[in-house]
Amino acid sequence: MDKYADQISQVVNDLYGQTIDAELTRPEPKFGDYATNVAMRLAGQLHRRPRDIAEEIKAKLDELGLFSDVSIAGPGFINLRVEAGQLHNDLEHAFDNELPFGNNNDGAGKIVVLDFPSTNMAKPFSVGHLRSANQGWAASNLMRATGWKVITDNHLGDYGAPFGIWVVGFKKFSSEAELAKRGIYELGDIYIKTKKAIKDEEAAGKTELADEAQQWLLKLEAGDPEAVEYSERFNKISLDHIHKVMDRLGIYTDYELGEKFFAESGKEAAHQLVDKGLAKQNDDGSIIVPLDEYDIKTPMLILKSNGAALYATTDLGTLLYRHDHFHADRIIYVVAAEQKFYFQQLFAMADKIGLKMELIHMWFGLIDQINEDGTREKMSSRKGVVLLEALLDEAEKRARANVKTDDISDDDVKRIAIGAIKFTDFANDRRTGMLFDWKTMFNLTGYSGPYVQYAAVRINKILHDNQDCGDVDKQYDYESERNVLLKLLDYPAIVKQAADNLEPHRIASYVYELAKEMNRYYETTPVATNDVPTGIRAARLSVLSRVAYVFKHALDILGIQIPSRM
RNA sequence: GUGCCUGUAGCUCAGUUGGAUAGAGCGUCAGUUUGCGGAACUGAAGGUCGUACGUUCGAAUCGUAUCAGGCACACCA
Numbered sequence: 001m002d003k004y005a006d007q008i009s010q011v012v013n014d015l016y017g018q019t020i021d022a023e024l025t026r027p028e029p030k031f032g033d034y035a036t037n038v039a040m041r042l043a044g045q046l047h048r049r050p051r052d053i054a055e056e057i058k059a060k061l062d063e064l065g066l067f068s069d070v071s072i073a074g075p076g077f078i079n080l081r082v083e084a085g086q087l088h089n090d091l092e093h094a095f096d097n098e099l100p101f102g103n104n105n106d107g108a109g110k111i112v113v114l115d116f117p118s119t120n121m122a123k124p125f126s127v128g129h130l131r132s133a134n135q136g137w138a139a140s141n142l143m144r145a146t147g148w149k150v151i152t153d154n155h156l157g158d159y160g161a162p163f164g165i166w167v168v169g170f171k172k173f174s175s176e177a178e179l180a181k182r183g184i185y186e187l188g189d190i191y192i193k194t195k196k197a198i199k200d201e202e203a204a205g206k207t208e209l210a211d212e213a214q215q216w217l218l219k220l221e222a223g224d225p226e227a228v229e230y231s232e233r234f235n236k237i238s239l240d241h242i243h244k245v246m247d248r249l250g251i252y253t254d255y256e257l258g259e260k261f262f263a264e265s266g267k268e269a270a271h272q273l274v275d276k277g278l279a280k281q282n283d284d285g286s287i288i289v290p291l292d293e294y295d296i297k298t299p300m301l302i303l304k305s306n307g308a309a310l311y312a313t314t315d316l317g318t319l320l321y322r323h324d325h326f327h328a329d330r331i332i333y334v335v336a337a338e339q340k341f342y343f344q345q346l347f348a349m350a351d352k353i354g355l356k357m358e359l360i361h362m363w364f365g366l367i368d369q370i371n372e373d374g375t376r377e378k379m380s381s382r383k384g385v386v387l388l389e390a391l392l393d394e395a396e397k398r399a400r401a402n403v404k405t406d407d408i409s410d411d412d413v414k415r416i417a418i419g420a421i422k423f424t425d426f427a428n429d430r431r432t433g434m435l436f437d438w439k440t441m442f443n444l445t446g447y448s449g450p451y452v453q454y455a456a457v458r459i460n461k462i463l464h465d466n467q468d469c470g471d472v473d474k475q476y477d478y479e480s481e482r483n484v485l486l487k488l489l490d491y492p493a494i495v496k497q498a499a500d501n502l503e504p505h506r507i508a509s510y511v512y513e514l515a516k517e518m519n520r521y522y523e524t525t526p527v528a529t530n531d532v533p534t535g536i537r538a539a540r541l542s543v544l545s546r547v548a549y550v551f552k553h554a555l556d557i558l559g560i561q562i563p564s565r566m
Numbered sequence: 567g568u569g570c571c572u573g574u575a576g577c578u579c580a581g582u583u584g585g586a587u588a589g590a591g592c593g594u595c596a597g598u599u600u601g602c603g604g605a606a607c608u609g610a611a612g613g614u615c616g617u618a619c620g621u622u623c624g625a626a627u628c629g630u631a632u633c634a635g636g637c638a639c640a641c642c643a
Contacts, residue, residue: 025582037585043623050623074586075623120643157643259643286641297568301640311643340570341638365571366637404605416605427591428579431571433636435578440592445605447579447591454605462602490582497582509580512590519606528602537602566605 003090004066004080008036011060018042024080026490032071032079033087033486039076050076084478087485091546094492101546102495102553107148113322114140116253116334117246118155121238122162123188125245125388127436128336131364134425134559136334137251138504139362141557143332146499151326154242156258158235159314162191163220164213167230169194172209184241185387187234217308248392249418250559257321259314266317270303278353294348302349315346323355330358332502337363337431362502365433386436395421398442399450403566412563416450417442419560423449426508426558447512449560455515456551456562458522459544466528466541473535480525481543487517491550495557504558511554518547 008022020038027035039054046053054072061070061080069081082090095101116136117129136152144150169190170179179186198209219227239256246252270287273279279289279302287303302312322328333343343361350359395417403413420442427447428434444450478485491510498506526532527540555562 023582025585027586031586035586040585040623077586118643122643159643161642284641288640295569298640304641306641308641310641312640337571338637339643342643344570345640363571402605404603432579433572437578440578443592445591448605450605451591454603458603458606465602493582501583505580506582509590516590520608522602523598523604523607526602530602532602565603 004034004082005036007064007066008038008057008061008078011057011064012038012042015056015060016042016046018045026486027077027079029483031073031077032069032081033482034080034082036078036080037076039072039078043076054078084482084485085476087482087489088478088543091485091488094489095546095549100553101549102491103145103147104492104496105147106496106499107143107146109149110147110329111149111151111327112143112330112332113151113153113326113328114143114332114334115153115155116140117251118157118333118335119242120157120162121235121242121258122157122166122191124184124241127367127386127388127391130388130391130421131367131425131430131434132334132336133246133249133251134422135362135364135430135504136332137249137559138426138507138557139332139334139502141559142495142499142502142504142507145495145553145557148330151255151328152253153255153257153322154253155318156239156242156256156260158238159259159263160308160310161213161217163231163234164216165191165194165198166234167216167227168209168213169197170230172197179237183237187237221308245388245392248389248414249422250561257318259309259311262314262317262321263309264317265320266313266315267303267307267309269316269320270313273302273353276353289349289352291345291348291352294344294351296345296348298345300345300349311342312346316349319346319350319355319357323357328357330360332360332362334362334364337365339363360502362430364430365428367434367436391421391441392417394438395442399444402444408563408565412565415561415563416444416453416566419449419453419555419563420444421449422558422560423452423508426505429503429505450566452511452515452551452555453560453562454566455518456548456555457564457566459518459548459551460562461565462528463541463545463548466537469528469538469541470534472538472542473533476536476539478539478543481521481540484514484517484521484543484547487514488546488550491554498557507554507557511551511558514547514550514554 005022005024009020012018012020012022020041022036022038024034024036026033039057040050042053043050051072054076057078058070058072061067067080068083071079073079099105114136117132119125119129140150140152166187173193174186174190194209198213201207201209216227220231270279273289274281274287279287281287282305284305285307286301286305288299288301290299300312301310302316304310322331335343340361340363347359347361350357396413399413399417399420424441424443425434494506494510498504525540527544528537532540552562
């Protein structure tokens, strides 16, 4: 595609002496394989009618014989058609490259740190963390595919109030026996129950529980043995749970540098900023960074009045660490939309204190749920959070029930279940709120993970059954494969676009279209039946192997596995 | 109140960065199987792109206003 665009730019330059970056689009098939609007763009500069310009470009293109057909339509579109055999050559040429097909080197020599899924250790993994995990994982794969050196870090929420609340609540509401039996689910319940109790108490004008929780925090910071023991036990339970769930999702990070890890360095940095005059200490001891010069009226609070760290403190420490130790050129925070303002502040502060890194908040929409009466609302703990493990169990149950034959392995059932859930996450733009609906979450047909997986499994089987298929017929015209070839040729541009904009849903949408094109092709064109001559069979199988490659590449980016059977 | 996000088919959403007759899935209706894997394929119905101005050859896309919904706004994380 780039090749053809360059040729058109060249023709324009020869004819008019204008430097124009011709872009090709894919019009409706009836118009052609590719189309360009250069004639319309030139019309303004040259003060001439677009159709006249198009005619001249067409004449030149016909003369050069680059395209099998050049036509002009509408206000001045130039539609181009390429021989299917030529498309096949183009594709083979693209595969015959040092870089894997689909990859590019845009990020060569640069380092990116991705921050996801930022698990809160106080509660069990809920569907609320699902998007950060999925989107973050896909983003890291997109960065890798475009040449970046990638560092992933699960920025654990392991510091601050939750610990104090845990201990107070454990003593008041729970027991060793319950904790041993229910693990993180008991801790999560304790956390919610205790927070509510503190709120009730506050409404009654008392602060007993809150004070007690605060005491435990201070004890922990002071290294009190009992506090340390509780902390280590609770954290282990929580961490084991996080690892188990992420393993089920097939999502991993290189580091787990939690808030606790950065608390001290963050506090030090806060004080240093005061010394440098970049931050201001209030009379009550709290430290703020004014951000008026960034049009942000609310200053950033980076230290509490009691001298303790808060979210911004640890994030400050984290920024410095990623700058100094990871030498990050770019940091991507995969965090929900709710925190947009917070990250505006954080990024402004980073700029103010002189950190030269590209900071991106890869935000995503919230998860809504459909109520029984059909109304839609934000998913909340008040209404009962859906736990991720329960969701995965349910997905596997439904996948198993939908499997046609009994001899499908558990691993394949899991791949189908996870594929359905993940694809739903990538079905929309990440910024669009995601609708959590038990009915559509496990879609097994239409615009869904299993639809794509099914197409991949089908051709993998064909390829597997026809490994020694002989030599390709050099005369074959690839006319039946035209649409599939065109779709395959689109892939590198899709990857680039998805990576540039951090929009994994473009990959999902593409891979679905490829599957659809594939199924259509497969429905009408026999590939490996007995009546297909060997040379043609070999040619068609070679195209299918390219399709299989792209399925794998694209689904890998999304973190979706292809079952061996389904 | 201020800022940000969203508004497209009955429902859930895309829309190649300003292009041609606005597209998918689900749902509804009608079809396709002596055939390489039918979790598939084909077709039909369904639209004032929230509304109104503006920018230009051309607007779902850009600007202004307005209506509706959501989120955020320093000692929570």
